[in-house]
Amino acid sequence: MNVQFIHDLESKLNQDLPGEDVQNLMAPIGSEKYRLVPQDHKVACVLALIFPKVHEWHLCLIERTSEHPDDKHAGQISFPGGKMNEDDYSYEDCALRETYEEIGVAPESIGILGGLTPLYVYVSNFLVHPYVGFSTEYPRFIKQESEVKTILEIPLGHFLKSRNKSTTEIKVRDVVLHDTPYYDVNGHKIWGATAMMISELEHIVKDIF
Numbered sequence: 057m058n059v060q061f062i063h064d065l066e067s068k069l070n071q072d073l074p075g076e077d078v079q080n081l082m083a084p085i086g087s088e089k090y091r092l093v094p095q096d097h098k099v100a101c102v103l104a105l106i107f108p109k110v111h112e113w114h115l116c117l118i119e120r121t122s123e124h125p126d127d128k129h130a131g132q133i134s135f136p137g138g139k140m141n142e143d144d145y146s147y148e149d150c151a152l153r154e155t156y157e158e159i160g161v162a163p164e165s166i167g168i169l170g171g172l173t174p175l176y177v178y179v180s181n182f183l184v185h186p187y188v189g190f191s192t193e194y195p196r197f198i199k200q201e202s203e204v205k206t207i208l209e210i211p212l213g214h215f216l217k218s219r220n221k222s223t224t225e226i227k228v229r230d231v232v233l234h235d236t237p238y239y240d241v242n243g244h245k246i247w248g249a250t251a252m253m254i255s256e257l258e259h260i261v262k263d264i265f
Contacts, residue, residue, distance in 0.1 A: 057108045057111060057112075061265065062169070062190055064264040065106075065260070065264060066169040068260050068261075068264065069169050069171065069188060069260065070170050073172065073173050073256065073260070074173075074260065075173045075256070076173065078255050078256050078259045079173060079252040079253070079256050080252070081255050082238075082252050083237070083252050084226070084233045084236045084237075084247070085233070085234065090176075090178035091176050091178070093176045093183055096181070097181050098139060098180075098181055098182050098183070099147070099150075099183055099185065100137060100138055100139050100140060100177075100182040100185070101137050101140055101144075101147045101150035101151035101184070102135035102137025102138075102154070102186050102187070103135055103137055103154070103155045103166070103186075103187050103188075103189050104187070104188045104257055105161065105189050105190070105191065105195070106189070106190040106191075106212060107190065107193075107194060107195050107209075108191075108192070108194060109194055112213070113211070114209045114211055114212060115209075115210050115212050115254075116136065116195075116197075116207065116208070116209060117133050117135060117241070117250070118133070118136050118159065118199075118204045118205075118206065119131070119133055119204070119206040119207075119208065119244065120132055120133075120204065121204065121205045131205075132248070132250070133241070133244050133245075133246045133250060134250045135186065135250060136159050137150075137151055137154045137158075137184070137186075138154040139182070147171070147185040147187070148171075148187055151168075151185070151189075152168075155189075157200055158199070158204050159197050159198065159204065160195075160196065160198025160200075161191065161195045166190070166191055167189060167190050167191075167192075170187070170188055171185060171187050172186040172187070172256050172257060172260075175249055175252060175253060179228075184249060208241065208242070210242075213265060214239075214241065215258045216258060220239055220240050221239055221240070222237075222240060223236060223238070224238060224245065237251060238251055239254060
């Protein structure tokens with residue numbers, strides 16, 4: 057494994073981030089007008105977990121179950137994460153706790169490298185704080201059955217290839233979003249906020265991967 061990549065990534069994450077300009081490369085058309093963060097917003101934190109598998113760095117994503125009618129992101133692909141609780145003493149702590157609850161990877165086995173640019177998600181009124189972490193060993197995943205349908209283990213290099221990106225129509229409830237950018241991952245379409253976070257991570261790692 058290229059351990060130097062982890063050191064380089066940590067250095068990049070602690071410099072000026074690419075931010076909204078590269079997030080918007082994978083944003084639904086017209087979504088910029090929904091980015092103003094209201095005072096009554098809620099806070100959520102997610103973790104982009106990088107780990108070794110078959111001599112290659114991989115990224116963990118989850119497919120959420122469709123069992124909760126109140127979950128506005130049910131059935132979608134996302135990073136593990138969730139709402140910040142009063143007991144969480146930091147955004148980073150929240151991301152690690154939620155990751156442990158959803159995919160069973162213990163916080164002490166994850167090293168936090170830094171954060172990505174926070175992103176406001178209008179449909180659920182969450183300001184999401186994304187963090188990037190790594191594990192030096194292949195994690196022992198244990199999914200939370202009530203919230204996680206599938207754990208996806210995707211080579212990090214997959215997101216750097218233009219052939220794995222395209223646009224399509226996305227139907228969300230009664231609305232059709234035209235020409236929406238997405239990453240194609242094993243037949244899954246990753247779009248919206250998660251794709252925007254991946255876009256920033258992609259642009260950070262492309263020069264050091």
